[in-house]
Amino acid sequence: MTTRQPSDRFEVSGSAGSKQTLTLSVANFGYAAKQIVIKPLNAMTTASGTLGYSASRPLAAATSVTQLVKSQTLTLLPQTSKEVAIPITLPAIAFDGEVLGAIAVQIDQSLLPEDRGQITVPVAITMTDRLPEFNPTVGTPISSMDKQHPWLTIPVENRQARTMRHVKVTLKVQEQHWWNRFVAPTVQQVTMTNVTIAPNSVLPLKVKAPGNRFESSYQVSGTIQAGSQTWPIKQVLHPNAEAIADFNRDLPWPWTIWATLIGVFLGIVVLVAVIRYWWLFRK
Template sequence: MSFVVFDQETAKADIDGITVTPLIEDDSSGVTDRFQIVGKANSERTLRISIGNFGIKRLRLRIQPTNATTSMDGKIVYKNVVRAGQYGLQYSFSDMTKPQTITIKPNSTKDLTFKVKLPKGKINGLILGGFNVYDISGNSSGNANVPVWITDDNKPVGGILSLRNLGLDVIDKKPHMIVNLQNKEPGMMKNVIIHMTVKRKSWLDRFNLGPKEMVADLTYPKVAPNSRIPVDFDQNTTPIEAGTYVVKGAARSGKATWTFHKTYKITQDQANDINKRCKGLIYNKTTTYILIVCVLVSLIFLIFWAIWYSGRS
């Protein structure tokens, strides 16, 4: 089997002054955006990366092997720690090679070598790993990544979507409700179109005064193998409310389609935990106002009934 890497093209780097360049050994495939390994089980491969610091600050960088995940905007990212077994992942790239930490001075470069030991068992489909490069010195933000594709037979494999759960998060001090789909197959997906709705059940629904249905229509240009696909519902200034939520949706990729329908319960403790970490929330007083009106109507009724009853005595 052959081992292919791309030619000396700088990988995308969002760290100021930093360049990350995979070093070529064989460019016969013409692949220019990733390392590619097509190899036998239990074999070893060597990857070499050159990192340059053209900034004015001394940096301490971490080069962390991990697996690809899917971001909310449908991009392949390498920022999260991923372990074998998550989302059906057969083998984790972090188990095949070790991370490295380097200190690099301004106007200097360092070449790094990574020994990659392939799993003993057969690799099904595609393992989409990569190196996440980020600053741990606190002098710079952002990250760079170098993808590493690992396959046994180089045959394309598709993906299958399923509904995983309904989650809560705080992003930029705003509450977010996130429907998590998942691709548990070892195949990358492209142009995944998703329509998703979330609705909290309420007794006010019978009067058409209940919470509005939240709708998301999104297109994910790429979905990583064995990864979560987050569908984000930004609540902005609306706090999370406890209750039963109905999640419905459909997804399409090419000719394949999937439908989803499930209910989830959010407890008061879960809602409070999210809301207390947010700023500028505006609470809906509709229920309070309705109860006040009901009390007032009841009092008026009782007063009129008392007047009527006393008039008969």
């Protein structure tokens, strides 16, 4: 059983159910008493492909830092410092891989712009030497509007308790209606390189939706690469139906619908003309 406090992070490892204590030094160099909140955060992946921290529960995780560490509140008098003990009890059942998070020190229970009111100390927790295999997938896309154009946020999911580093993601997004399948496919492609995906987290990959309206389904294909491994991606994804219906009310109809209507109208005209010619010819 070991607990280390390097200059940049806590590293914790131990057996199932073991109790440990992290020690954090906090100081108030101001001239007024300050209320300090010490709280746990879980690792997450930012939209730019870097590690970040939030209170949200990790994806498909057996445990998390926010489950293992409790928040504390204390008052620091001016020009004083204090050693704070942070107890942590490891899960009763050992897990493979790693759990990442941070201990956040927050002043006055409020965040200032650019997180200047919060300091985070990363925490890494392990219980075995075994690491699960990577198996990245993509989940249900989230629809949004930006400058009157539809966008999709495609979640690239890492459901394993293992950090994915130096990842390259290349995805193509194509509408799933008949015009794009057989006539004139419209494809949007997005690529991100040197990405780090936290354990049990999602990389929110934003891509401009093909066309000028949301469709009920999209085909997403491409690859996710990490080191020498490559995972092919080919799935049909369906955004939330109610959300896209709300967005589409304020968007113009795509030209493919007008082309289809005109084609149907011309087909009816031709059919009527053929039937009339055949009828006259028979007479």
